[in-house]
Amino acid sequence: MPKIKNVSDLEKLALRRKKENSAYKKIITVCAGTGCSASGCGDVLKWLRVELSRKKLTRKIKIRTTGCHGFCEQGPLMVIEPGNIFYCQVNPNDIPEIISESIASDKIVERLLYKDPATGHKVIREKDVPFYKSQDRTVLGQNKLVDPCDIIDYISNGGYSALAKVLGKVNPETVIEEVKESGLRGRGGGGFPTGKKWEYCRRAEGTPKYVICNADEGDPGAYMDRSILEGNPHAVLEGMLIGAYAIGASHGFIYVRNEYPLAVQHSREAVREAEDLGLLGKNILGKSFSFDIKIARGGGAFVCGESTALMASLEGKVGEPRPKDIHTTDRGFMDFPTNLNNVETWANVPSIINRGAAWFAGKGKGKSKGTKIFALTGKIKNTGLVEVPMGLSIREVIYDIGGGSSTGKRIKAVQTGGPSGGCIPERLFDLEVDFEALSNAGSMVGSGGMVVMDESTCMVDVAKYFLSFLIDESCGKCVPCRIGLSRMLEIINDITSGNGTEDKLNLLRDTAQTVSIASLCALGKTAPNPVLSTLEHFREEYDAHIKEKRCPAGVCKALVRYRIDKKKCKGCGACLKACPHGAVVKKGSIYGINNAACQKCGICKETCKFCAITVA
Amino acid sequence: MNGTNRYVTLKIDGAIVHAMAGTSVLDTALSYGICIPHLCHMKDLMPAGLCRLCIVEHVKNGKSKVTASCTLEVEEGMVILAHTEKILKARKNIAEMLVAEAPNSRAIQDIAVRCGVKNVRYPFRNKACVLCGRCVRACGEIWRSKSLGFVGRGSERRVALPLNERPEYCKKCNACIDLCPMTITPCPGPMKKGEEYLCGLCESQLSMAKDIEDTCVSCRLGDGFDCVRKRS
Numbered sequence: 001m002p003k004i005k006n007v008s009d010l011e012k013l014a015l016r017r018k019k020e021n022s023a024y025k026k027i028i029t030v031c032a033g034t035g036c037s038a039s040g041c042g043d044v045l046k047w048l049r050v051e052l053s054r055k056k057l058t059r060k061i062k063i064r065t066t067g068c069h070g071f072c073e074q075g076p077l078m079v080i081e082p083g084n085i086f087y088c089q090v091n092p093n094d095i096p097e098i099i100s101e102s103i104a105s106d107k108i109v110e111r112l113l114y115k116d117p118a119t120g121h122k123v124i125r126e127k128d129v130p131f132y133k134s135q136d137r138t139v140l141g142q143n144k145l146v147d148p149c150d151i152i153d154y155i156s157n158g159g160y161s162a163l164a165k166v167l168g169k170v171n172p173e174t175v176i177e178e179v180k181e182s183g184l185r186g187r188g189g190g191g192f193p194t195g196k197k198w199e200y201c202r203r204a205e206g207t208p209k210y211v212i213c214n215a216d217e218g219d220p221g222a223y224m225d226r227s228i229l230e231g232n233p234h235a236v237l238e239g240m241l242i243g244a245y246a247i248g249a250s251h252g253f254i255y256v257r258n259e260y261p262l263a264v265q266h267s268r269e270a271v272r273e274a275e276d277l278g279l280l281g282k283n284i285l286g287k288s289f290s291f292d293i294k295i296a297r298g299g300g301a302f303v304c305g306e307s308t309a310l311m312a313s314l315e316g317k318v319g320e321p322r323p324k325d326i327h328t329t330d331r332g333f334m335d336f337p338t339n340l341n342n343v344e345t346w347a348n349v350p351s352i353i354n355r356g357a358a359w360f361a362g363k364g365k366g367k368s369k370g371t372k373i374f375a376l377t378g379k380i381k382n383t384g385l386v387e388v389p390m391g392l393s394i395r396e397v398i399y400d401i402g403g404g405s406s407t408g409k410r411i412k413a414v415q416t417g418g419p420s421g422g423c424i425p426e427r428l429f430d431l432e433v434d435f436e437a438l439s440n441a442g443s444m445v446g447s448g449g450m451v452v453m454d455e456s457t458c459m460v461d462v463a464k465y466f467l468s469f470l471i472d473e474s475c476g477k478c479v480p481c482r483i484g485l486s487r488m489l490e491i492i493n494d495i496t497s498g499n500g501t502e503d504k505l506n507l508l509r510d511t512a513q514t515v516s517i518a519s520l521c522a523l524g525k526t527a528p529n530p531v532l533s534t535l536e537h538f539r540e541e542y543d544a545h546i547k548e549k550r551c552p553a554g555v556c557k558a559l560v561r562y563r564i565d566k567k568k569c570k571g572c573g574a575c576l577k578a579c580p581h582g583a584v585v586k587k588g589s590i591y592g593i594n595n596a597a598c599q600k601c602g603i604c605k606e607t608c609k610f611c612a613i614t615v616a
Numbered sequence: 617m618n619g620t621n622r623y624v625t626l627k628i629d630g631a632i633v634h635a636m637a638g639t640s641v642l643d644t645a646l647s648y649g650i651c652i653p654h655l656c657h658m659k660d661l662m663p664a665g666l667c668r669l670c671i672v673e674h675v676k677n678g679k680s681k682v683t684a685s686c687t688l689e690v691e692e693g694m695v696i697l698a699h700t701e702k703i704l705k706a707r708k709n710i711a712e713m714l715v716a717e718a719p720n721s722r723a724i725q726d727i728a729v730r731c732g733v734k735n736v737r738y739p740f741r742n743k744a745c746v747l748c749g750r751c752v753r754a755c756g757e758i759w760r761s762k763s764l765g766f767v768g769r770g771s772e773r774r775v776a777l778p779l780n781e782r783p784e785y786c787k788k789c790n791a792c793i794d795l796c797p798m799t800i801t802p803c804p805g806p807m808k809k810g811e812e813y814l815c816g817l818c819e820s821q822l823s824m825a826k827d828i829e830d831t832c833v834s835c836r837l838g839d840g841f842d843c844v845r846k847r848s
Contacts, residue, residue: 003678040737095795129630196706294744301769318766322665323665323683323684323687323688325662325683325687325688325689326689331635427735469772471770472770473770474769474770474771475769475770475773476747476768476769476770476771476772477666477773478665478666478668478708479666479667479668479669479710479713479714479746479747480713482747482771482773483713483714483717483768484709484713486771487716487738490738490739503737507737507738510705510709511709511713513706513709514705514713516630516709517671517682517706518668518671518682518706518707519668520665520666520668520684609625
């Protein structure tokens, strides 16, 4: 393919693709993101192709394999255009029917439509699905429009037009000014103003300068960066190109986790395609701006998501953070000025340039502008990726978009911001999701994970889980993080095993505070958040563990006891057969539990059809 | 660094001090006799900021940021607070963690006592190494030998020889042993199970420092941990 030399070449390509697309009778978009791949979209795609070729429809119908659409709970997802018909939980067996009904004619397969649980009505069009309706999918919305491995698809949707708009026409300072005005802040967790960072890096002395895209996303339950990089890698490349032009950088890196094979593959493919078209390399778009991007794969250390550790890892050193008294914008990768931003931040840049800073600043509230992607997981109906304007309340995100609790039990808390975030209790759900409000509540926006917890979750156990995760992932370089966290876990283990005391709780708080102020890097500084926030908002649960030696949620095994309700027990003996430890004993016509032998596995409770077995 | 012989003026705990640009806040404070406890820092070695004992508050634009003073370079007009309540509390807690890791080290006991640790609330672990990295850095930086290094991540981190064997390029200088906080006058205090306490010598030093303000507690740290008060 000939290289793109100017804007008109770009427009010609876009026009040609649009013409090609309009020749198709219908376009079937199949989500092949993380969630849908797991629920079997590979087979759906295979059979779709087989069936289309059998019906000799391949020339009339286009299949577009795209990245994540976000509604992972209902995957595999399929959207048929024109008509915006939305099918969910598609199975390979449904393919013949879909083709004969919706492709060959214009009918709708009723049973594959999404059923709104609130009203019970079937929803035909994708945009009417309640999950999508209250969202503002500026970044993620592009995913369903483009094939990630086809650069022309991206160009035909207005891709690289932002680059063409600024390159050689707008001076770099103005670009930075535009980004500053938009109020875009780092989406990786810190929330540092992006424009300001670019400005510092531009002013810094030393060449060459580097830009880095941080795709080392490691939070349990968070996969927004993955979905962007898998579904729309060119948006990230374009953002990096604009950033590099503004900063004056000539080299770039995408540091992506090796555990994301599809993201690695798609970003590699994207870089290759962009190089082929001359959008990366020397004299981009015929201007005197040269920029290249290399893909670096991360080895799986959570701490390498921290900027200085990431740069050390890129240099080939051990991935350990260094003190940040000198900013990376002054001395970063190989001691050269380096600007590092998160995937989502870079992906936001092209639309800011295209639609203007005022458009972006119009979304969001207070100091937090634009939209943010959240990964809703846990005990929630609509698991998936949600993109909302900042400043929406947590309640709206969880109940209106997320659909509320999936278990029927009351939602107790939400854990935001990944392992270093905090737990926000139900009574604070009217809190607006922005950088300041969440950090005031002892949590943070972080990378945007939201783990919803219901009443069957023990908050002490949650704190223990995140603490053990962070101990595993701590680099062990500085004393507060290495020793402090292990001491905190020691105390929490004591509490959950029934050996907690009031003194130990005070010591836990003291240690947590020390770790949070004295640690070397952001991992250590934020690591006590799960403990501190649960201590603040769920003190009564800690008290129950310590004073009453009782776990209210029935999770901490050392503190629970199984009991058979004499009135409810019908004497069927199912529990006796089910118990692998021989702890169920016959007491006359009914049964009882021998607590000395009970291993608290809970099998008897699951077996009992009369709900006679209780945990307390 | 540009302008190495340029002097800057800064304030540490209210005292106006001068320092050459490029030096660290910790070195400056020590040379003025402002005692900031530290373990991993050593003159002639690159600062690492590992032990976090030397944390100070750096007040900038009305906001205070806690950072290690050994990795913080002096700047014109800087305001440093090394002994605020917040810092003292955190420092005491860090010293408590350290002494619970390796209660047999006199050097660490001294530090703990200077930081005001009277009783240790954590169970003792009786480790032989607190990973201060003095040996690793001295070996690599002073002798350019790199016969020692850190191995493992997180709780598995330890100091080790390459492939667990003394390499040929080891210069047998013994710096690693001389600089180790475990080897500086081993603590006579018994640290058997059930008999865990800080030794009385350190206690008496503490009471002395409390009674007479601003006196040197002769804490033996001067031997290996250059405290300027000791010399005066």
